[in-house]
Amino acid sequence: MDKHFNADVLIEALPYLRKFCGKIIVIKYGGAAMINEGVRQTVIQDLILMQQVGMKPVLVHGGGPEIDKMLKKLNKEAIFVNGLRYTDDETMEIVQMVLAGKVNKDLVELFARMGGKAMGICGSDGGLFMAKRMRKNGQDLGLVGDIQEVKTDAIRVLLDNGIIPVIASIALRADEGSGFYNVNADSAAGAVAIALKAEKLILLTDVPGVMEDRVDVGTLIREMDVEMAKTLMKKGVIKAGMIPKVEGCLQALAQGVTAAHIVDGRSPHSLLVELFTDTGMGTMIR
Numbered sequence: 001m002d003k004h005f006n007a008d009v010l011i012e013a014l015p016y017l018r019k020f021c022g023k024i025i026v027i028k029y030g031g032a033a034m035i036n037e038g039v040r041q042t043v044i045q046d047l048i049l050m051q052q053v054g055m056k057p058v059l060v061h062g063g064g065p066e067i068d069k070m071l072k073k074l075n076k077e078a079i080f081v082n083g084l085r086y087t088d089d090e091t092m093e094i095v096q097m098v099l100a101g102k103v104n105k106d107l108v109e110l111f112a113r114m115g116g117k118a119m120g121i122c123g124s125d126g127g128l129f130m131a132k133r134m135r136k137n138g139q140d141l142g143l144v145g146d147i148q149e150v151k152t153d154a155i156r157v158l159l160d161n162g163i164i165p166v167i168a169s170i171a172l173r174a175d176e177g178s179g180f181y182n183v184n185a186d187s188a189a190g191a192v193a194i195a196l197k198a199e200k201l202i203l204l205t206d207v208p209g210v211m212e213d214r215v216d217v218g219t220l221i222r223e224m225d226v227e228m229a230k231t232l233m234k235k236g237v238i239k240a241g242m243i244p245k246v247e248g249c250l251q252a253l254a255q256g257v258t259a260a261h262i263v264d265g266r267s268p269h270s271l272l273v274e275l276f277t278d279t280g281m282g283t284m285i286r
């Protein structure tokens with residue numbers, strides 16, 4: 001590659017390196033974007049680089065596909081109530097094992113292999129996530145929770161010691177009963193970003209970003225403000241699975257996070273491109 005091109009890339013990055021140094025950046029990773037091992041390595045490398053240049057990345061992850069794989073292996077049938085997935089005790093036990101036991105530790109192992117230092121925790125560690133039972137339109141979904149409170153002490157200890165926190169999205173029950181709730185990883189990342197007063201919340205997904213036409217990458221919206229996001233939701237341009245993501249971003253922005261980004265996690269080094277170039281590659285909301 002042309003050496004001057006490399007220098008140009010670094011010079012373009014300079015203002016962002018300066019601006020984000022010392023800042024907390026919360027990244028959500030999960031779902032289909034997490035399946036490919038090669039891509040997973042590039043995401044972890046990006047986080048290590050971010051830390052190396054003085055930023056404080058925090059990784060929050062889900063692991064839906066891995067959970068489904070294990071449920072299948074154990075011949076555990078998914079339960080649906082009125083079309084919505086219901087999390088019973090046994091399923092929650094499997095969610096806990098897979099998310100906190102396997103996915104979390106696999107990510108930490110990858111950090112170690114790529115030369116970084118990370119520590120895996122889940123919502124119960126240090127009382128990180130306290131949740132209450134979620135009801136969707138009044139319907140009980142079983143052991144699924146809404147985070148009510150985030151205790152950031154454990155994350156801060158790690159950040160202060162140069163360790164990247166890797167957080168599995170399960171929570172302690174803050175209502176009656178003992179044990180855990182399964183919590184949505186996008187919401188968990190948003191809650192962490194708010195609690196840490198993060199500079200940015202970045203959702204790594206399996207789409208290029210918010211698009212006017214979901215099947216045409218040419219219609220990707222690179223930047224929008226809160227008003228525009230709300231209008232696009234009202235008009236139905238932002239729909240289906242994108243709605244909770246954008247809503248999570250708006251909530252974080254309303255509570256002090258400076259910018260929220262929706263970026264394609266399947267594209268190698270999308271995090272670095274988003275952070276260190278002028279145009280980025282996903283959708284930025286501010």
Ligand code: ARG
Binds near residue numbers: 016276278283284
């Ligand atoms: N690198 C800059 C930032 O992180 C700008 C990113 C622009 N991204 C976009 N999708 N428009 O703040």
